[in-house]
Amino acid sequence: xxxxxxxxxxxxxxxxxxxxFPIGVLLLVTIASILFAFHSKPTPEARAxxxxxxxxxxxxxxxxxxxxxxxCGDKCNDGGxxxxxxxxxxxxxxxxxxxxFKAQYGELFLVWAAIMAMVAFLLGASFVGAxxxxxxxxxxxxxxxxxxxVLGTKLTVxxxxxxxxxIVALGIWTGILWAAGELRGTTEGLTPGVWQSFGLSALRxxxxxxxxxxxxxxxxxxxxxxxxxxxxxxAVVIVGQVGLTILFQMIxxxxxxxxxxxxxxxxxxxxxxxxxxxxxxxxxCDTAGNCNAPELLITWQDSGSIALGLVVVVLAxxxxxxxxxxxx
Amino acid sequence: MTAVLEIQGLxxxxxxxxxxxxxxxxxxxxxxxxxxxxxxxxxGSGKTTTLRTLLGLIKPDSGEMRILGHxxxxxxxxxxxxxxxxxxxxxxxxxxxxxxxxxLLADAGNLPQSRVDWAxxxxxxxxxxxxxxxxxxxxxxxxxxxxxxxxxxxKLLILDEPANGLxxxxxxxxxxxxxxxxxxxxxxxxxxxxLGEIQLICDSVTIISLGRRVAAGPVxxxxxxxxxxxxxxxxxxxxxxxxxxxxxxxxxxxLQAHEDYLIMSGVDKPALVARLLAERQLYVSELTPVTADxxxxxxxxxxxxxxxxxxxxxxxxxxxxxxxxxxxGA
Numbered sequence: 001x002x003x004x005x006x007x008x009x010x011x012x013x014x015x016x017x018x019x020x021f022p023i024g025v026l027l028l029v030t031i032a033s034i035l036f037a038f039h040s041k042p043t044p045e046a047r048a049x050x051x052x053x054x055x056x057x058x059x060x061x062x063x064x065x066x067x068x069x070x071x072c073g074d075k076c077n078d079g080g081x082x083x084x085x086x087x088x089x090x091x092x093x094x095x096x097x098x099x100x101f102k103a104q105y106g107e108l109f110l111v112w113a114a115i116m117a118m119v120a121f122l123l124g125a126s127f128v129g130a131x132x133x134x135x136x137x138x139x140x141x142x143x144x145x146x147x148x149x150v151l152g153t154k155l156t157v158x159x160x161x162x163x164x165x166x167i168v169a170l171g172i173w174t175g176i177l178w179a180a181g182e183l184r185g186t187t188e189g190l191t192p193g194v195w196q197s198f199g200l201s202a203l204r205x206x207x208x209x210x211x212x213x214x215x216x217x218x219x220x221x222x223x224x225x226x227x228x229x230x231x232x233x234x235a236v237v238i239v240g241q242v243g244l245t246i247l248f249q250m251i252x253x254x255x256x257x258x259x260x261x262x263x264x265x266x267x268x269x270x271x272x273x274x275x276x277x278x279x280x281x282x283x284x285c286d287t288a289g290n291c292n293a294p295e296l297l298i299t300w301q302d303s304g305s306i307a308l309g310l311v312v313v314v315l316a317x318x319x320x321x322x323x324x325x326x327x328x
Numbered sequence: 329m330t331a332v333l334e335i336q337g338l339x340x341x342x343x344x345x346x347x348x349x350x351x352x353x354x355x356x357x358x359x360x361x362x363x364x365x366x367x368x369x370x371x372g373s374g375k376t377t378t379l380r381t382l383l384g385l386i387k388p389d390s391g392e393m394r395i396l397g398h399x400x401x402x403x404x405x406x407x408x409x410x411x412x413x414x415x416x417x418x419x420x421x422x423x424x425x426x427x428x429x430x431x432l433l434a435d436a437g438n439l440p441q442s443r444v445d446w447a448x449x450x451x452x453x454x455x456x457x458x459x460x461x462x463x464x465x466x467x468x469x470x471x472x473x474x475x476x477x478x479x480x481x482x483k484l485l486i487l488d489e490p491a492n493g494l495x496x497x498x499x500x501x502x503x504x505x506x507x508x509x510x511x512x513x514x515x516x517x518x519x520x521x522x523l524g525e526i527q528l529i530c531d532s533v534t535i536i537s538l539g540r541r542v543a544a545g546p547v548x549x550x551x552x553x554x555x556x557x558x559x560x561x562x563x564x565x566x567x568x569x570x571x572x573x574x575x576x577x578x579x580x581x582x583l584q585a586h587e588d589y590l591i592m593s594g595v596d597k598p599a600l601v602a603r604l605l606a607e608r609q610l611y612v613s614e615l616t617p618v619t620a621d622x623x624x625x626x627x628x629x630x631x632x633x634x635x636x637x638x639x640x641x642x643x644x645x646x647x648x649x650x651x652x653x654x655x656x657g658a
Binding site: 002006010135138141144327 | 380383384385386387401404405408411413415419420421423424428431432433435436437438476480
């Protein structure tokens with residue numbers, strides 16, 4: 001327990017923790033504040049204006065449709081369309097946007113998870129990388145020579161601390177968005193089922209944040225320097241994403257988007273991601289004769305398994321190296 | 329006396345681009361309880377590898393090591409609480425204060441926080457304990473490193489170049505501290521290149537060259553074993569020096585004549601020299617054995633004495649034959 005206490009104190013004393021986390025929270029607060037500022041509560045006057053605009057737009061469209069029918073007569077080919085429907089012209093479409101907490105909060109989990117994943121990657125990498133680079137790890141091992149226990153404790157403490165910080169950030173994020181719902185929209189319709197769905201999204205977000213933290217930790221541990229993790233991240237973004245995108249598009253790899261990290265992040269957070277290969281010369285037809293471009297469905301389980309596998313491999317190499325390599 | 333530290337047949341080879349490099353080649357070392365033991369060797373001789381191997385940071389290829397009777401590295405976790413160490417110049421997080429640095433180590437070692445002030449006081453850093461380490465001079469960082477090693481109140485203290493960066497006052501304080509700690513029963517292993525300091529502080533020494541022990545034992549015995557047995561002779565009247573040389577050569581002595589004195593070799597009874605010269609009215613003003621200091625012995629044993637006009641490579645030192653006779657008094 002003493003090592004856990006020491007590592008926890010070390011984590012929260014670190015300059016990077018004291019800077020990067022508040023910067024991450026500041027980003028979230030800024031985004032939430034912009035959302036707050038650009039939404040407004042629907043007043044009766046605004047609704048009346050919206051209704052009037054919707055009615056005017058509907059009438060406009062009806063006139064246009066009737067003129068069209070008059071002009072083409074029997075030759076009209078409108079595919080069975082019976083003209084504009086009043087129900088398609090809703091007052092909300094012509095009113096200043098209001099924040100619907102139930103509809104929008106779930107979609108915005110991705111923002112929190114993405115920003116905190118970036119923070120977590122940095123914190124995870126520097127927590128062990130700076131220790132190696134500064135010689136503090138060697139110093140610590142002269143106190144606690146059980147290397148596996150030392151690295152395992154560091155990883156556990158880092159993950160728990162990052163989880164704690166992420167939950168605090170989520171609290172702040174939720175608080176501002178809830179205020180936006182209360183003051184600039186609505187918080188109605190929040191049934192237990194909706195909250196359960198939010199909870200599961202938050203858990204997936206937290207899982208993603210922790211995987212990024214562990215990945216940064218593992219890479220920095222293998223390279224014994226924070227720079228290796230950051231370099232690997234940069235290489236993945238530049239070579240793995242931009243480079244592969246250009247290459248795969250050039251050689252027309254079907255469903256090339258499946259090799260992009262953001263696609264898997266979307267799939268993980270939104271439960272699934274459907275890719276459509278519009279460049280394919282072949283179409284897929286069902287029994288009714290409807291033909292569409294080929295599709296590929298990536299589920300959150302697919303993306304989660306790939307990410308988990310990658311992190312497990314990186315951590316396994318990091319721990320194996322910790323056991324085997326001389327420390328000099 | 330009880331051996332606090334025992335090393336036998338320690339071997340370690342590093343894989344390097346230019347081929348394997350043998351850092352330790354059957355190295356041996358014994359340190360008895362309560363001693364201040366000097367650990368000397370030229371750069372690249374294997375000192376730091378030895379210390380790191382003892383502390384479990386480097387895995388040896390073969391050999392036996394024991395600290396306080398505990399076999400290493402298997403039982404290192406059991407004995408590590410009794411071993412305080414600094415290896416080379418330990419780096420600390422520059423943005424932590426000295427107190428934070430020691431406090432975190434105390435937590436990691438499950439030690440009471442009261443030890444932190446005690447250690448800071450001992451190395452003279454208490455007044456500056458709340459300042460960030462990045463504002464410290466090299467000497468102050470070195471003091472902090474020593475404080476971190478003392479935090480455990482260890483039975484065996486291993487210090488690699490503790491005087492590095494210290495001012496003359498600091499070196500003297502460090503020397504006094506070693507003496508005090510040793511008097512209190514702590515065994516100190518001190519690696520340093522300041523040989524004068526080692527000669528002053530240490531009870532015994534081990535000298536290593538290219539991974540092998542070249543000498544070991546009490547400082548006085550090592551010096552004695554490697555002194556030349558030569559005698560320096562000067563006369564009241566320097567003009568009589570050549571006459572004295574003729575007398576001594578005629579008496580069967582080997583000697584070298586210098587401008588103001590003679591150096592004689594293989595003299596069993598110095599009194600005989602004085603008597604022989606006095607019989608010819610040649611009166612001796614100086615008749616002293618030529619004693620070697622630790623620096624001389626070190627340079628001789630490791631073959632690292634500078635030669636005018638030559639540049640010595642780091643690895644260019646003496647590798648002794650591996651025999652049980654290596655060293656003295658072991």
